[in-house]
Amino acid sequence: FFTIAELKRALADLSRYKFTFVDNHEYMIRNMMDIRKECDLVLNLCDEGFNNDARKELHVAALLEMFDIPYTGGTPQCLAHCYDKSLIRGVAKEMDIPVPDAYLVKPEDTLFIDITIPFPVIIKPNYGDSSFGITQSSVCYNVTQLEQAILNIRNQFGYDKPLLIEQFLTGKDISVGIIGNSSGSFKFLPIIQEDYSALPEGFPRICGYEAKWQQDSPYWSIKSIPADLPTQTEEFLFASCLKLFERMECRDYARFDWRLDRNETPRLLEINPNPGWCWDGHLAKMAKIAGITYEKMLYKIIQAAEKRLKLERLTVH
Numbered sequence: 056f057f058t059i060a061e062l063k064r065a066l067a068d069l070s071r072y073k074f075t076f077v078d079n080h081e082y083m084i085r086n087m088m089d090i091r092k093e094c095d096l097v098l099n100l101c102d103e104g105f106n107n108d109a110r111k112e113l114h115v116a117a118l119l120e121m122f123d124i125p126y127t128g129g130t131p132q133c134l135a136h137c138y139d140k141s142l143i144r145g146v147a148k149e150m151d152i153p154v155p156d157a158y159l160v161k162p163e164d165t166l167f168i169d170i171t172i173p174f175p176v177i178i179k180p181n182y183g184d185s186s187f188g189i190t191q192s193s194v195c196y197n198v199t200q201l202e203q204a205i206l207n208i209r210n211q212f213g214y215d216k217p218l219l220i221e222q223f224l225t226g227k228d229i230s231v232g233i234i235g236n237s238s239g240s241f242k243f244l245p246i247i248q249e250d251y252s253a254l255p256e257g258f259p260r261i262c263g264y265e266a267k268w269q270q271d272s273p274y275w276s277i278k279s280i281p282a283d284l285p286t287q288t289e290e291f292l293f294a295s296c297l298k299l300f301e302r303m304e305c306r307d308y309a310r311f312d313w314r315l316d317r318n319e320t321p322r323l324l325e326i327n328p329n330p331g332w333c334w335d336g337h338l339a340k341m342a343k344i345a346g347i348t349y350e351k352m353l354y355k356i357i358q359a360a361e362k363r364l365k366l367e368r369l370t371v372h
Contacts, residue, residue: 061334062100065350072357074098080106083115087122095366097126098357102329109183110138112329127360129328133304137326140181140219144323146302152295153322155222155314160205162215175223177261178204180214187264188212191274194223194259224322226315228262229282231296232330232341234308234355239362242355243293244341246282253277279340285319292321299326307359310338332356 059078066074075094077086083105097119105111105118113134119126129137136142144154156172159181170176175196180188188208195201201220208214228249235241251260253276265272284292296311303326310330313321330338334349342352360366 058333058335061349062332062353065334065353066098068350069354069357084118087118087124091122091124094124096357096360096364097124098353099126099128099329100332102331109187112138125360125364125366127307127356129305129309133306133328136303137305137328138182140179140325141217143303143326147299147323150295150298150302152299153316153320155224155316155322155324157219157221160218160220162217170220172220172222176201176220177223177259178208179219179221180208180212181217181219183214188214189261189263190265191259191261191263193263194261223259224314224316225260226317226319227282227284228260229284229292229313229315229321230279230337230341231292231311231313232308232338233296233300233305233310234342234352235359236306236363237297237301239359241297241359243296244338244347245344246284246289246292247279247337247341247344248282250278250280279337281344288319288321295321295323299323303328306363308338308356 063076066072075090077083077090079086099116099119101115102112103109105114113131116126116129116134117131120131136146141157141159144157147154158170158172175194177189178193178195178201190207192200192204192207195204205218208218228251229246231246232244233241234244249260249262254260255273258273262277263274265274266277269275292313299305299311300309305326305328308330310327312324312327314324315321330336332353333339339349339352342349347355
């Protein structure tokens with residue numbers, strides 16, 4: 056509720072626009088039918104999915120397209136593709152963009168002794184966002200820990216879809232943000248890295264579920280700071296992210312998560328179209344480092360859609 060209040064406060068400062076908030080999913084389709092003729096643009100903030108089902112994030116964009124209502128952010132196809140971590144790995148490898156070694160585990164798989172990826176590994180849901188299912192026990196150093204971690208995700212989180220066993224990288228944990236569109240003007244936000252210095256010894260260096268949702272966890276101490284990277288690495292990241300942005304048909308804004316390996320080579324972890332818009336999210340942290348306020352960040356996302364759609368004098372929902 057606090058996050059939504061901060062959003063409304065920030066949008067209220069954008070006096071150029073008139074906003075109407077549509078947040079009751081039970082009546083969302085009816086609301087769309089009512090506003091379709093008077094609405095110039097939907098600021099699509101439904102990143103948790105229709106009825107809070109993350110796999111139905113693309114359904115909201117699909118509804119907007121069916122009603123021919125312009126909106127910010129990714130298309131249904133973009134959202135669907137980027138939700139599949141294994142699929143994104145395949146696209147990146149095709150483009151000669153490095154990714155960690157990984158192995159897809161089907162729900163019926165029970166034996167893992169033939170996995171060729173050396174330990175340590177990290178186990179994560181192949182479909183999911185907001186670090187769903189990724190905890191400190193997801194980092195495994197032997198087969199026994201791996202089998203237990205898989206059981207934890209299946210039982211504790213009720214996840215019954217494919218899992219990704221991925222090489223656990225221990226280099227810098229970094230994120231790259233873009234606001235804008237490659238066909239018009241776009242801006243790379245400052246690259247950030249996770250600062251694990253306050254985390255107790257022995258805890259895996261990951262920014263998982265505990266870091267985002269459990270305030271009583273040691274992981275809550277993790278902070279995002281400006282990344283300290285060589286110029287050559289930054290240039291590689293910017294070029295790769297722009298290629299991925301265009302290839303996956305991202306729109307208006309996106310975030311790309313990477314991790315460096317032992318040789319300081321960046322390896323892509325995932326692509327986040329429509330990344331978290333909240334006042335304390337990673338995108339807002341990047342914007343703050345660039346001297347961009349939360350209000351200005353939201354305005355820039357709207358402005359990116361404006362330019363892409365060639366719209367003026369908008370009424371935003």
